[in-house]
Amino acid sequence: MVEPIIKIRDLHTQYGDKKVLKGINLDIYPYETFVILGRSGCGKSTLLRHLIGLQKPTQGYIYIKDNNFVTASEKEKNDILKNIGMLFQSSALFNSMTVGDNVALPLREHTPQPDSTIKIMTRMKLGLVGLSGFENFMPAELSGGMKKRAALARALAMDPEILFCDEPSAGLDPIVAVGIDNLILKLKKAFKMTIVVVTHELESVFVIADRIALLHEGEFIFVGTKDEMRRSEVPVVRQFLQRAPDEDDMDKDKFLNSLIGG
């Protein structure tokens, strides 16, 4: 039996009175590409923040390679994080640094590698995401899709065992989005890596996923393969599958806040 690389147990999160995650459980296995699907505002980014230790859940546990991430000390957390790459929805590149320096930064900060080796590694990673020759560009000089690729190169800088991606294709035009999905597919083949993607976009799911979980009202109402999902008779799954892209996709809280908030 293969042990899961990530175990989520009875995880609860609430903001004030609002319960976002209501006791979720999940096992993710080594080398699978796992997609967590759900509408905007259902708690996907919140869950990812728990998974990388940026935010403590209200209750419950996360084990990454048998280390309990929720109770880990800062030092233990940092050791776990060295094996984790994260592609943030916003790309989160440092705008004052070149693309190359952005990719090199984690290596300079966390490894004993000399500059000459880091330079080669940086170029290898940029080549992998199709950005050869862009190392001296500033992020502001890149298109949205290229920024995503650069951020992906940075997430891969340390050869992580686990890669988390938050809405990798959100906000990109459809052709560029397909390019990012294909890139994730290529990475999946190239590296022995566990990839966890959260998204509200159904189209990419069927391209990249080995298994899928549908997060709905704080719970996983479906976990299974693509085929199992297509055959599922769970009403919410059917609804999700039949929904036109992005139809009705809004975070109600955010929308309301945008109207009444300060």
Added chain:
Amino acid sequence: MNLEITTEEIDQKVFVNIKGEVDLYSSPEVRKKIFDLVKKKAPVILINLEKVKYMDSSGVATLIEGLQQCNKYNGRFALYGLQDNVREVFELTRLDKIFEIYSDRESALKN
């Protein structure tokens, strides 16, 4: 440390035997060994990867540096005995085109 490196010199040819995992934290040791040899302008450096179970991109980058240094004085730098997953890394990054790669010690010596 989960890495061991030994060298043996036979007829002007240096074998670098690497055993274990070459990763971000251990590859500087490989680098040091290889750079010691290129500083002495060793004419033939043969890297034995038979016992390398895992190599990340820092390991690959380190070997690229070794090759580059060795090319500067027209030395020969070759790899042999790559396990399947290590070979895959080279193929996917198309570095199998840059390196001389052999299946075993014998064929590395022949050429």
